[in-house]
Amino acid sequence: MSTRTRPRAHPDxxxxxxxxxxxxxxxxxxxSDDRVFLMGEDVGRYGGxxxxxxxxxxxxxxxxxxxxxxxxxxxxxxxxxxxxxGLRPVVEIMTVNFSLLALDQILNNAATLRHMSxxxxxxxxxxxxxxxxxxxxxxxxxxxxxxxxxxxPGLRVLAPATIDDARHVLSAALVDPDPVLLFEHGxxxxxxxxxxxxxxxVDLDRAAVRREGTDxxxxxxxxxxxxxxxAAEELAGEGISAEVVDLRTLRPLDDATFVGSVRRTHRAVxxxxxxxxxxxxxxxxxxxxxxxxxxLDAPVERVCSAEVPVPYARRLEEAALPQPAGxxxxxxxxxx
Amino acid sequence: xxxxTMPSLGADMDEGTLSQWLVHPGDQVARGDxxxxxxxxxxxxxxxxxxxxxxxxxxxxxxxxxxVGTPLARIGTSAESRPxxxxxPSTPLVRRLAQDRHVDLAAVHGxxxxxxxxRADVEHSEPEPERAPEHAKSAGSSQPLHxxxxxxxxxxxxxRKRSGSGAEAKPAPTTRSTKPVRSDDSTGERPVPPRVKSxxxxxxxxxxxxxxxxxxxxxxxxxxxRAEDVRSAPAAEGAPRPAVPDMxxxxxxxxxxxxxxxxxxxxxxxxxxxxxxxxxxxxxxxELPLSARLVPAALLFKAVALAARKVPELNGHWVxxxxxxxxxxxxxxxxSLRGGGLAAPxxxxxxxxxxxxxxxxxxxxxxxARGGRLRASETADPSxxxxxxxDQGVEVVFGVVYPPQVALVGLGRIVERPVAVKGLLxxxxxxxxxxxxxxxxxxxxxxxxxxxAMDRLLQRPxxx
Numbered sequence: 001m002s003t004r005t006r007p008r009a010h011p012d013x014x015x016x017x018x019x020x021x022x023x024x025x026x027x028x029x030x031x032s033d034d035r036v037f038l039m040g041e042d043v044g045r046y047g048g049x050x051x052x053x054x055x056x057x058x059x060x061x062x063x064x065x066x067x068x069x070x071x072x073x074x075x076x077x078x079x080x081x082x083x084x085x086g087l088r089p090v091v092e093i094m095t096v097n098f099s100l101l102a103l104d105q106i107l108n109n110a111a112t113l114r115h116m117s118x119x120x121x122x123x124x125x126x127x128x129x130x131x132x133x134x135x136x137x138x139x140x141x142x143x144x145x146x147x148x149x150x151x152x153p154g155l156r157v158l159a160p161a162t163i164d165d166a167r168h169v170l171s172a173a174l175v176d177p178d179p180v181l182l183f184e185h186g187x188x189x190x191x192x193x194x195x196x197x198x199x200x201x202v203d204l205d206r207a208a209v210r211r212e213g214t215d216x217x218x219x220x221x222x223x224x225x226x227x228x229x230x231a232a233e234e235l236a237g238e239g240i241s242a243e244v245v246d247l248r249t250l251r252p253l254d255d256a257t258f259v260g261s262v263r264r265t266h267r268a269v270x271x272x273x274x275x276x277x278x279x280x281x282x283x284x285x286x287x288x289x290x291x292x293x294x295x296l297d298a299p300v301e302r303v304c305s306a307e308v309p310v311p312y313a314r315r316l317e318e319a320a321l322p323q324p325a326g327x328x329x330x331x332x333x334x335x336x
Numbered sequence: 337x338x339x340x341t342m343p344s345l346g347a348d349m350d351e352g353t354l355s356q357w358l359v360h361p362g363d364q365v366a367r368g369d370x371x372x373x374x375x376x377x378x379x380x381x382x383x384x385x386x387x388x389x390x391x392x393x394x395x396x397x398x399x400x401x402x403x404v405g406t407p408l409a410r411i412g413t414s415a416e417s418r419p420x421x422x423x424x425p426s427t428p429l430v431r432r433l434a435q436d437r438h439v440d441l442a443a444v445h446g447x448x449x450x451x452x453x454x455r456a457d458v459e460h461s462e463p464e465p466e467r468a469p470e471h472a473k474s475a476g477s478s479q480p481l482h483x484x485x486x487x488x489x490x491x492x493x494x495x496r497k498r499s500g501s502g503a504e505a506k507p508a509p510t511t512r513s514t515k516p517v518r519s520d521d522s523t524g525e526r527p528v529p530p531r532v533k534s535x536x537x538x539x540x541x542x543x544x545x546x547x548x549x550x551x552x553x554x555x556x557x558x559x560x561x562r563a564e565d566v567r568s569a570p571a572a573e574g575a576p577r578p579a580v581p582d583m584x585x586x587x588x589x590x591x592x593x594x595x596x597x598x599x600x601x602x603x604x605x606x607x608x609x610x611x612x613x614x615x616x617x618x619x620x621x622x623e624l625p626l627s628a629r630l631v632p633a634a635l636l637f638k639a640v641a642l643a644a645r646k647v648p649e650l651n652g653h654w655v656x657x658x659x660x661x662x663x664x665x666x667x668x669x670x671x672s673l674r675g676g677g678l679a680a681p682x683x684x685x686x687x688x689x690x691x692x693x694x695x696x697x698x699x700x701x702x703x704x705a706r707g708g709r710l711r712a713s714e715t716a717d718p719s720x721x722x723x724x725x726x727d728q729g730v731e732v733v734f735g736v737v738y739p740p741q742v743a744l745v746g747l748g749r750i751v752e753r754p755v756a757v758k759g760l761l762x763x764x765x766x767x768x769x770x771x772x773x774x775x776x777x778x779x780x781x782x783x784x785x786x787x788x789a790m791d792r793l794l795q796r797p798x799x800x
Contacts, residue, residue: 266537266563297537297563298556333557 025170039066040092076102083125093129110179111154134187139309144273147280150250157251161225185223207257213243217261220271221247231327266297267334276304301330338387377587389413534561600775616797634695641686643789650743668718682718742777746770
């Protein structure tokens with residue numbers, strides 16, 4: 001099975017895809033800790049709806065890589081039970097849209113048990129799911145609802161945006177004694193790059209500055225980080241130096257990093273694939289205003305998805321999502 | 337008729353510069369309103385008025401330095417000086433409407449009861465012809481100030497210098513398309529310059545650099561003044577700065593030299609076990625909202641204030657070769673200013689405030705002292721000063737008495753130390769409190785009583 005175990009997008013070089021990086025993280029977790037197991041719809045024989053767990057069933061057997069029925073509430077609940085019983089389950093929910101079927105388990109049980117048991121019961125559970133649009137999967141598979149989860153105390157919410165983060169995020173998440181939600185942007189799975197051998201772990205408490213700049217801070221996360229970087233590149237051509245901050249963790253927010261950046265650049269653009277109203281971008285903008293109002297030289301701009309269900313048609317979908325051109329335009333507005 | 341005079345804002349002040357008027361002839365003022373900004377050797381201070389009435393005349397021009405006690409303004413305290421106006425009666429709403437439409441109310445015929453001008457009268461009247469550009473251009477330099485009565489310090493950088501009397505100013509068209517902002521006073525008709533649209537950073541920079549925002553051409557969206565515009569603008573001439581470090585340094589130098597020359601100091605020191613106080617504070621903090629959380633300084637200051645009440649021999653002033661006890665505990669809080677120098681704003685009735693109130697007052701005072709925006713009433717001589725250098729990392733402070741006070745308490749950092757408690761060695765948070773005192777006014781035994789009282793109070797924090 002070795003050829004299936006490690007399919008290579010680019011067999012000629014050392015680059016790995018985001019999907020492969022996640023798989024390496026899973027493999028490492030399964031190999032290094034007997035308590036870790038993966039479960040979810042199609043994670044076993046099919047290799048994962050997005051191919052992340054391809055080959056892991058063959059490598060670790062059906063006890064460690066378990067297919068589940070189509071019942072999000074049931075298998076997330078089972079994951080919570082297993083975590084309470086001392087295991088370290090990694091539960092995969094296909095997309096964030098489906099996770100709403102398990103919202104009761106996530107919000108009312110996983111997130112609250114530590115508090116409601118007076119600290120006696122922790123739920124060391126990791127839930128992985130896909131989020132975001134851009135692949136013509138229509139509204140019911142394309143929404144970005146991670147901001148909703150970032151609203152919930154008791155959860156840690158992560159959004160790895162780079163190959164390196166994808167590779168190491170799971171081991172860091174499994175160390176957390178409380179539930180961690182991992183949002184993988186669907187458009188990133190095929191993104192490829194070279195793993196940085198010097199990166200051995202992910203600091204989940206810190207946002208990352210992906211590009212340094214002096215004129216405007218672009219705050220983004222997940223699938224929008226690459227768009228922000230693309231926009232920064234274009235802005236550089238116009239003589240505008242943009243700093244790109246990758247939030248990496250959506251809850252708890254590392255406001256010190258992005259507010260610190262705004263203190264230096266005095267201008268901010270927040271990119272969020274979620275809908276604008278009541279969004280994570282609103283929270284970020286608010287914190288910037290609360291903590292660095294007197295450092296601002298222009299109103300904070302936001303680039304969010306159009307407030308419609310994400311359309312199926314390609315042109316419409318592109319138009320509904322934040323795009324580099326929109327980020328560039330927003331950055332121009334704040335600096336001019 | 338009452339006179340508003342140059343106040344004495346500290347024992348060492350004998351003259352002051354009137355840097356800014358915040359009222360104009362004809363304005364109604366109430367006791368406690370901030371009417372002027374006075375520049376002392378230490379900082380710019382907002383001065384409150386002690387009379388209610390109508391400002392009759394301003395006797396001293398901005399920028400003039402006069403001795404303490406010089407009349408600065410005449411205030412009509414009764415009906416004797418109503419604002420001289422022949423304006424027909426109108427309601428505030430109508431005045432607002434007229435201002436928005438650039439209608440001169442004096443030229444409007446009132447059709448309401450008693451000649452009152454109604455909404456309809458304003459709506460049907462012709463707006464004033466556009467004024468000549470030079471009037472508009474001079475808006476920043478000669479137009480009356482925004483009244484600023486009761487305004488929050490720092491919300492509007494008061495930078496405009498005024499030369500005209502402003503008494504007969506009329507609504508002026510604005511240099512920019514912004515609508516004139518209505519003043520918040522009751523007279524209503526007097527125009528105010530348009531609010532300059534500027535980014536928060538530009539505003540802050542303008543204050544720091546002494547730039548008059550009204551003089552800056554904004555290049556941002558809709559003519560918004562941005563940081564870059566402020567940086568490239570020349571600093572306003574003679575604009576008062578929030579703090580003048582050199583002057584503050586000089587004032588501190590003068591005062592401290594006087595202290596060391598005249599006051600025979602003696603020093604005492606004791607270490608206080610803070611375990612009980614900190615435990616109580618942490619418990620209390622769990623109940624308090626984040627913004628009101630206590631820091632140890634609040635407890636220490638409160639303890640000093642209560643101790644000062646118990647030992648009145650050290651709470652007061654040395655005046656004309658004799659000690660005069662103060663009637664209340666006005667705790668002076670030594671605050672180091674950015675750029676050097678010291679200010680010691682006072683916390684009135686510190687002994688009667690709750691610890692939470694002391695905390696709130698402390699935050700407020702320190703912030704405003706550093707911003708150079710203290711009220712006159714807060715700079716009145718403290719009866720006992722505390723200098724707390726704990727947050728600067730030092731363990732013991734031996735201070736210099738702030739004349740004409742007779743004592744000063746110094747507080748260091750709270751440090752965990754091995755201490756023998758009831759025959760056992762334990763690790764306790766300890767703070768070193770010192771007393772510097774004027775030997776003319778008190779002896780060591782009196783000083784010891786103050787420090788001991790403070791120590792005792794801190795062992796029963798729930799009674800603070």
